[in-house]
Amino acid sequence: MTVRSIRVQHGTTVAAAVALAIATSSAHAAQTAASEATMESAELQEVIVTGTRQGGLQAAESPAPVQILSAEALQAAAGNPDLMSTLAQIVPSLQMQAFGFDMAGQTLMARLRGMSPNHVLVLVNGKRRHTSANIQVDAGSAFEGGANTDLNFIPVDAIDHIEVLTEGAAAQYGTDAIAGVINIILKKKTEGGTLTATTGRNFDDQGVTSDVSGNVGFGDDNWYFNATGEFHNHGHTDHTGADPRAVLQAGTFPNSNMLGLDNYPYLNHIEGDAETHSKLAMINAGVGITPDIQAYVTASYGYKDASSFENYRPPQRISYTDPVTGVTTYPFPFGFNPREGSHETDYQGTFGVKGTVDNWNWDVATSYGKDHVNEYTLDTIGNSFPIDGHPTASNFYDGFVQASQWTTTIDVNKDFDVGLAGPLNIAVGGEYRYETYIIGPGVLGAYLDGGPQSFAGLAPTDAGSHDRKNMAGYIDLAGKPIENLRVDLAGRFEHYDDFGNAEVVGHDSISPIAQDVIFQLATHASTRKSKERYLFGCCVGGGRGRPPDSRRDGGATFLMFARGFMFRRALVGTRFRCCHSLFGSGEFLLHLLVQPLFQLLL
Numbered sequence: 001m002t003v004r005s006i007r008v009q010h011g012t013t014v015a016a017a018v019a020l021a022i023a024t025s026s027a028h029a030a031q032t033a034a035s036e037a038t039m040e041s042a043e044l045q046e047v048i049v050t051g052t053r054q055g056g057l058q059a060a061e062s063p064a065p066v067q068i069l070s071a072e073a074l075q076a077a078a079g080n081p082d083l084m085s086t087l088a089q090i091v092p093s094l095q096m097q098a099f100g101f102d103m104a105g106q107t108l109m110a111r112l113r114g115m116s117p118n119h120v121l122v123l124v125n126g127k128r129r130h131t132s133a134n135i136q137v138d139a140g141s142a143f144e145g146g147a148n149t150d151l152n153f154i155p156v157d158a159i160d161h162i163e164v165l166t167e168g169a170a171a172q173y174g175t176d177a178i179a180g181v182i183n184i185i186l187k188k189k190t191e192g193g194t195l196t197a198t199t200g201r202n203f204d205d206q207g208v209t210s211d212v213s214g215n216v217g218f219g220d221d222n223w224y225f226n227a228t229g230e231f232h233n234h235g236h237t238d239h240t241g242a243d244p245r246a247v248l249q250a251g252t253f254p255n256s257n258m259l260g261l262d263n264y265p266y267l268n269h270i271e272g273d274a275e276t277h278s279k280l281a282m283i284n285a286g287v288g289i290t291p292d293i294q295a296y297v298t299a300s301y302g303y304k305d306a307s308s309f310e311n312y313r314p315p316q317r318i319s320y321t322d323p324v325t326g327v328t329t330y331p332f333p334f335g336f337n338p339r340e341g342s343h344e345t346d347y348q349g350t351f352g353v354k355g356t357v358d359n360w361n362w363d364v365a366t367s368y369g370k371d372h373v374n375e376y377t378l379d380t381i382g383n384s385f386p387i388d389g390h391p392t393a394s395n396f397y398d399g400f401v402q403a404s405q406w407t408t409t410i411d412v413n414k415d416f417d418v419g420l421a422g423p424l425n426i427a428v429g430g431e432y433r434y435e436t437y438i439i440g441p442g443v444l445g446a447y448l449d450g451g452p453q454s455f456a457g458l459a460p461t462d463a464g465s466h467d468r469k470n471m472a473g474y475i476d477l478a479g480k481p482i483e484n485l486r487v488d489l490a491g492r493f494e495h496y497d498d499f500g501n502a503e504v505v506g507h508d509s510i511s512p513i514a515q516d517v518i519f520q521l522a523t524h525a526s527t528r529k530s531k532e533r534y535l536f537g538c539c540v541g542g543g544r545g546r547p548p549d550s551r552r553d554g555g556a557t558f559l560m561f562a563r564g565f566m567f568r569r570a571l572v573g574t575r576f577r578c579c580h581s582l583f584g585s586g587e588f589l590l591h592l593l594v595q596p597l598f599q600l601l602l
Contacts, residue, residue, distance in 0.1 A: 049126055050163035050183040053172075053413045053427030053476045063478070063488040064169065067091060069162040071187075075196075082211075082232060083159075084110050084151040093166050093180070097136075097143045102455060103375060104138035105274045106306035106342050109146040112166065112179040117146035121169070121177035124154070124184045125284070125298055127350050130369025133403035133437070134344070147403070150371070151182075153302035153346045157196060157213040158228035158282040160187040171490040171506025174431070174472060186284040186298060187226045190219030201235070207273055208235040213280075223287040230280040236309070237272035245314055254315035254330045261334060267312045269337055274308035293355035300348050307341040307378065310454035318381055318453065320389035329389065331381060338380035338454035344373045362412045370404040377446070377455045384449040392445060392452070399442035399458030406434045413476075422480030433470040439463050468498045 050066055069090060077089040087110065088096035097108040097117075109117035117136075122129040129149045136146040165181040173181055193216035201208040213230035246265035249255045258264055279302065286296035315335045321328045352365030375398040382392030413427035439462055441447070446457025474492040481487060494502040506523070 049185075050123070050165050050181055053411070053425065053429075053478065063486050065166050067164040067166060069164065071160055074156055074159060074162070082152045082234075083154050083156050084108060086156060087151070087162070087164075087182070091164055091166075094164070095142075097141075097146075099271065099273060100136060100138045100141060100143065101270065102137065102308075102310070103134055103340055103342065103373075104136045104141070104143070105308040106276070106304075106340070107132050107134040107136075107150050107344075107373075108152075109136060109143045109148055110151060111143065111146070112164075112182075114142075115179035117143055117148040118176060119179035120148055121173050121181045122149035122151065122184070123173075123181060124300075124348075125186055125296075125350070126183060127298070127352070127365055127367050127409070128405070128407050128433075129184075130348055130367075130371060130405040131403055132346075133371040133373050133401040134342075135401070150346065152232075152278070153280060153300065153304075154184060155213055155228045155230040155280045155282055157194060157215040157230065158186050158226070158284070160185050169506065171492045171504040172474065172476060174492070175494060175502045175504060186282070187215065187217065187228075188224045188284060188286070189215075189217035189226055190224045191217055193217065202237060206235065207237040209233065223285075225285040226283065228280075228282045230278070232276070232278040232280070234273065234276045236269070236275040236307075238266075238269045238309075240266070240268045240271040242266055243268040243312060245312075249314055249316070252316075254333050257315050257334050267335065267337075269309040270311050272309070274306050276304055276306045278302060278304045289353075290355075292357070293353065295353050296351075298348075298350045300346075302344075302346040304344045304346070305342070306344070307339045310338045310340060310380075312337050313453060318385060320386055322389065331385065331391075336379060336381075338452070339378040340455055341376040341378045342373050343376075344371065346371045360412055360414045362410070364410050366406070366408040368404070368406045370402065372400060372402045374400045375442070375457070377452045377457065380452040380454055382445050382449065382452050384445075387449060396446040396452045396457060397443045398446045398451075398455065399463070400438075400440040402436075402438040402440070404436045408432045418479075420479050420481055421483045422486075424477065424479035427474075427476040427478070429474055431470070431472045433472075434467065435470070436465065436467040438465045468496060470497075471495050 050064075069087070073090060074083075074086050077086045084096050087094050091112075093113050094110055095112075095114070096110050097104075099105050100108065110120065111117045112120050132147050132150045134147065134150075136143050138144050163181075163183040163185065165177075165183070167180060169177040169181050193214060195214045196212070198211040199209065211230065211232045213228065213232075215226070215228045217224065217226040219225055242265040246258050246267050250258050258267060261267065280300070281302070282298075282300040284296075284298050286294055288294050313332065313336050315330055315333050317335070318332060319328050319330050346369075348367065348369030350365060350367035352363060354361075354363040354365075356362070377396045377398055379394060380396070381394065382396070384390065385392055409429065409431045411427065411429035413425055415423035415425050418424045439458055441460045441463045442451075442457030446452065447459035451457050472492060472494040474490060476488065476490040478488040479486070488506075490506045492504040492506075494504070496502070
């Protein structure tokens with residue numbers, strides 16, 4: 001095993017390091033430019049598995065826009081070594097939630113193209129990853145209602161590369177892939193290993209972060225076993241600013257006590273990162289059963305302790321006046337800062353068998369994942385105290401939320417020679433998915449008389465167990481009708497037992513129009529049982545008009561890839577979007593181009 005790197009980050013500037021950087025800047029810039037050019041060329045030649053069912057397709061040939069992120073790129077960007085922060089730095093269309101209030105601050109979400117986090121499908125080795133149980137209840141936030149996969153339960157060191165499909169893929173993967181797909185491909189290395197240690201903090205000495213992770217591989221030509229472990233810690237940060245209540249309400253006792261606090265008037269700590277402590281483990285293994293049949297397993301386990309601050313409570317907020325003596329008691333003469341806490345357990349296991357029979361490629365797999373979150377209100381007091389004056393607990397168990405997902409899939413495809421410029425690949429498949437969501441009540445004090453200050457727990461009337469089933473089938477045709485034109489046409493039908501059916505049609509095509517310049521067209525549309533449709537242009541992203549949901553969406557996207565252009569840099573080439581919203585300028589032209597195609601597809 002080799003030690004890959006030990007990184008140290010701090011806000012202090014080291015003069016010697018600066019001098020050395022200046023002395024070597026020219027050589028480093030030249031080396032970096034050459035390295036980036038080599039990396040971009042290599043990524044364009046990388047064989048991809050996302051956005052296509054056809055084997056052996058390179059990124060440069062893909063009809064769908066796929067950005068490839070290598071393990072080296074991920075490690076270079078992993079200054080804060082968690083997967084979500086890393087992706088946010090190198091995927092232009094991915095936006096990471098900075099922080100959230102209440103429990104939303106302890107499971108941050110990511111979204112693509114400005115759409116809901118729920119419209120991004122996360123895959124691991126091409127198989128669906130389960131979602132978080134912690135729903136974003138954060139009024140006014142762009143991430144409100146989000147409950148997608150928590151990317152930070154996947155250790156960065158376990159990843160070989162990531163393929164990000166940056167357009168809608170509902171026809172291929174399901175109606176929760178409207179904004180795009182993030183496919184995380186795990187390492188299969190059969191020898192050696194790495195060990196990485198990282199530590200750092202902000203310039204204001206907040207957010208102390210440490211991370212230790214390791215990866216090791218075993219195997220030979222017939223089997224592989226790759227394992228990764230990680231310990232990650234991140235401290236709380238506070239960017240709230242001065243609390244106006246500390247100034248406006250400090251004139252009378254007991255609020256006047258706030259004037260004597262060391263951090264006056266910066267008493268509120270609600271705006272900032274949550275404190276988190278995570279332990280992660282992941283394995284990726286496979287073995288050849290026969291020369292044409294292989295079995296594979298992936299499994300992950302994660303445990304996270306987290307806490308985040310609620311709004312500061314001034315001393316006068318909680319009191320009890322004895323009806324006999326008339327004496328008023330203030331249990332917190334200097335006020336208090338309650339916190340929300342959670343203990344979260346997350347795991348998933350996938351088992352599959354794949355092979356080839358008579359040139360048909362087949363893959364059968366089943367996967368089960370669960371996320372369980374125990375919730376707590378800490379450093380607080382029950383709202384029953386002002387009523388009866390009886391002491392209450394300071395820490396309350398608020399209950400739990402739990403989400404699970406069991407998915408079974410079968411996929412088959414084969415290349416046919418039908419006289420076109422290239423083989424026609426026909427892929428068909430089916431999916432069965434069973435999802436549950438469970439809410440468990442907290443202790444009596446967590447909801448009695450309104451529960452504790454800052455966050456009421458879950459009552460028995462809130463508790464319940466809910467489930468739904470989804471069955472889906474798809475067909476995908478991909479080929480080259482003529483030279484220099486590759487087309488992929490897919491259709492998918494889904495049935496949900498709670499709201500009905502969804503039909504999805506998608507089309508992708510790619511054609512080189514000049515040296516190093518490629519023209520790409522992607523269209524997609526979905527309908528639900530009521531047959532309502534809603535067409536969006538590629539630049540809308542939930543902007544003007546009504547944002548799409550998992551049952552109503554459509555889109556038309558024109559992309560031009562041109563290496564050397566600097567409009568927007570990506571590993572798979574530079575992307576220049578040359579379309580406008582269907583609701584803005586360019587509407588007439590796009591309508592003329594896209595509407596006839598949609599009529600043919602639907």
